[in-house]
Amino acid sequence: MPLWTLPSSLVERIAAGEVIQGPASVVKELVENALDAGASSVCVWVWGGGLEAVQVSDDGCGIPAAELERAFHHFTTSKLASPDDLGRVTTLGFRGEALACIAALADVEVVSRTEGALAAAQLALRCSEVTERRQAARSRGTTVTVRRLFQDEPERRRLDRRREEAKTVQVVRGYALAHPHVRFELHLDGRPVLSTSGSGSLAGALAEIYGPHLASNMTAFGPLGDDRVQVRGLVSRPPASRPGRHHLHVSVNGRPVGSSPLLEALEAALRPVFPKGRFPVAVIHVLSPPWAVDVNLSPTKDRVHLLFEQEALALLPEAVRDALRAGPPSLSRERARGLALVASWPQATPAGPPPQPEQPLSLLGQLMGTFLLAEGPEGLYVIDQHRAHERALYDLLLARRGGDRVPLTEPLLLELRPHQAVLLQRSPGLLEELGFSLEVFGPYHFLVREVPALLDGLEASALEEALRDALHDEGWLERLLGSLACRLAVRRGRALTEEEMGQILAAYRAPGAPVLCPHGGPIAFVVGKELLARQLDIPLR
Numbered sequence: 001m002p003l004w005t006l007p008s009s010l011v012e013r014i015a016a017g018e019v020i021q022g023p024a025s026v027v028k029e030l031v032e033n034a035l036d037a038g039a040s041s042v043c044v045w046v047w048g049g050g051l052e053a054v055q056v057s058d059d060g061c062g063i064p065a066a067e068l069e070r071a072f073h074h075f076t077t078s079k080l081a082s083p084d085d086l087g088r089v090t091t092l093g094f095r096g097e098a099l100a101c102i103a104a105l106a107d108v109e110v111v112s113r114t115e116g117a118l119a120a121a122q123l124a125l126r127c128s129e130v131t132e133r134r135q136a137a138r139s140r141g142t143t144v145t146v147r148r149l150f151q152d153e154p155e156r157r158r159l160d161r162r163r164e165e166a167k168t169v170q171v172v173r174g175y176a177l178a179h180p181h182v183r184f185e186l187h188l189d190g191r192p193v194l195s196t197s198g199s200g201s202l203a204g205a206l207a208e209i210y211g212p213h214l215a216s217n218m219t220a221f222g223p224l225g226d227d228r229v230q231v232r233g234l235v236s237r238p239p240a241s242r243p244g245r246h247h248l249h250v251s252v253n254g255r256p257v258g259s260s261p262l263l264e265a266l267e268a269a270l271r272p273v274f275p276k277g278r279f280p281v282a283v284i285h286v287l288s289p290p291w292a293v294d295v296n297l298s299p300t301k302d303r304v305h306l307l308f309e310q311e312a313l314a315l316l317p318e319a320v321r322d323a324l325r326a327g328p329p330s331l332s333r334e335r336a337r338g339l340a341l342v343a344s345w346p347q348a349t350p351a352g353p354p355p356q357p358e359q360p361l362s363l364l365g366q367l368m369g370t371f372l373l374a375e376g377p378e379g380l381y382v383i384d385q386h387r388a389h390e391r392a393l394y395d396l397l398l399a400r401r402g403g404d405r406v407p408l409t410e411p412l413l414l415e416l417r418p419h420q421a422v423l424l425q426r427s428p429g430l431l432e433e434l435g436f437s438l439e440v441f442g443p444y445h446f447l448v449r450e451v452p453a454l455l456d457g458l459e460a461s462a463l464e465e466a467l468r469d470a471l472h473d474e475g476w477l478e479r480l481l482g483s484l485a486c487r488l489a490v491r492r493g494r495a496l497t498e499e500e501m502g503q504i505l506a507a508y509r510a511p512g513a514p515v516l517c518p519h520g521g522p523i524a525f526v527v528g529k530e531l532l533a534r535q536l537d538i539p540l541r
């Protein structure tokens with residue numbers, strides 16, 4: 001075929017397709033405009049999954065009547081004053097494209113009024129052409145209504161309505177959580193599905209979106225960091241979790257971001273704490289100076305590059321882990337003394353805020369060499385001895401409480417693959433801090449000389465295997481500690497002494513101890529008193 005230059009109408013449609021991929025993109029762009037206009041209240045109405053209509057109204061600064069038409073021209077914006085501003089974007093929008101793209105794909109009507117204007121101005125557009133101009137009545141702010149999206153592209157209208165609705169909910173949730181001082185409302189086909197009060201409290205917005213029950217299971221952290229990058233947020237404690245990743249909300253300077261190394265680091269830090277396939281609800285706010293955040297990476301503006309990404313990556317997993325980490329297992333001196341099981345178990349010094357004091361469990365015995373049976377206020381506890389011990393060991397190692405360093409009888413020479421060596425060298429202090437002594441011995445070779453006393457007795461080959469298996473990605477440290485704890489923990493099928501059982505039970509019952517093993521398996525199962533009474537058909541005392 002000979003070369004030809006595409007007509008501008010087709011160029012516009014191609015470009016518009018990059019910005020507007022579906023109704024949820026329309027909602028996203030209009031919500032961003034409302035927030036950039038300084039709105040304190042944003043209402044979103046969606047009909048027919050957004051293919052019928054989307055309406056977003058705000059109480060922001062409004063668009064001057066004389067500029068209303070130009071706002072729909074391509075690359076027309078009030079948000080960049082000079083080319084240099086692209087390097088320090090402070091608004092959510094800056095490309096001056098969204099309204100033009102939406103007008104190229106749908107029928108649009110806008111009503112807007114600025115402070116002090118005598119009336120609101122109204123404009124209707126069809127296929128990017130203005131079809132109507134008139135005055136209208138409304139208070140300060142802007143309402144944009146988008147009808148019949150993709151009307152000229154029947155194949156693109158075949159979107160799944162429910163999926164589009166779900167994406168819209170996800171978009172509005174993300175902005176409402178990134179801007180807790182703004183009041184948000186979302187209605188689907190006239191049904192209210194989300195509403196926040198704009199109180200400014202992140203925990204408040206979270207409770208309004210996810211319900212008070214979940215909010216009461218959240219733990220806050222930060223702000224941490226310095227003037228280069230700051231991180232703060234909320235994360236749910238196990239067992240409060242959801243089946244998908246889409247409740248991990250990360251925003252950078254108020255912009256919800258989709259895929260990002262930050263999200264990956266967050267996921268890696270949470271993996272050992274939550275069951276497989278389950279994720280917490282987490283809201284993370286990252287703040288960094290505008291000149292250190294590049295937002296000009298894609299037409300959808302939902303990816304950013306942080307100049308201080310490494311700093312943020314170093315802060316985030318630690319912050320989240322600290323928030324979730326329960327106090328270390330506490331044992332009385334008498335119990336800890338003379339035990340072979342975990343000789344170096346430390347004395348109780350609960351870290352962080354004391355959680356509710358729990359009534360101790362009384363040990364009944366061991367079942368099948370695998371389960372500890374104990375009585376508690378709720379009924380019969382059946383505890384997996386391996387997982388309970390594994391969890392306690394993992395927490396000790398992670399809390400840098402694995403005891404003094406002890407030398408290996410023979411230093412372990414570790415030969416790694418190049419990418420594994422890079423991972424290890426990227427954070428050289430991590431293993432040292434936990435009580436390992438490691439020397440660089442060649443490009444991909446390391447010499448391990450000392451280990452935390454808790455690992456004394458572990459075969460060097462087991463340590464080597466655990467290190468090699470763990471070093472895949474940023475989550476290697478948790479994986480390593482999980483695998484070491486698993487190797488050290490008492491096996492299923494081993495008869496335990498009463499003293500050993502008492503120790504495991506006390507660690508399991510320690511204030512705030514997690515209820516899942518480091519790999520996400522449940523540690524215990526409670527047979528409630530009511531169930532026992534019902535099964536045996538006897539009255540409950």
Ligand code: ADP
Binds near residue numbers: 072
């Ligand atoms: P951008 O947001 O990148 O500037 P848009 O096409 O989304 O581009 O909007 C174009 C311009 O229209 C904005 O720069 C702003 O001046 C104006 N505008 C759009 N929506 C609103 C709104 N809700 N309130 C006030 N001004 C708005």
Ligand code: MG
Binds near residue numbers: 093098099
């Ligand atoms: Mg915009």
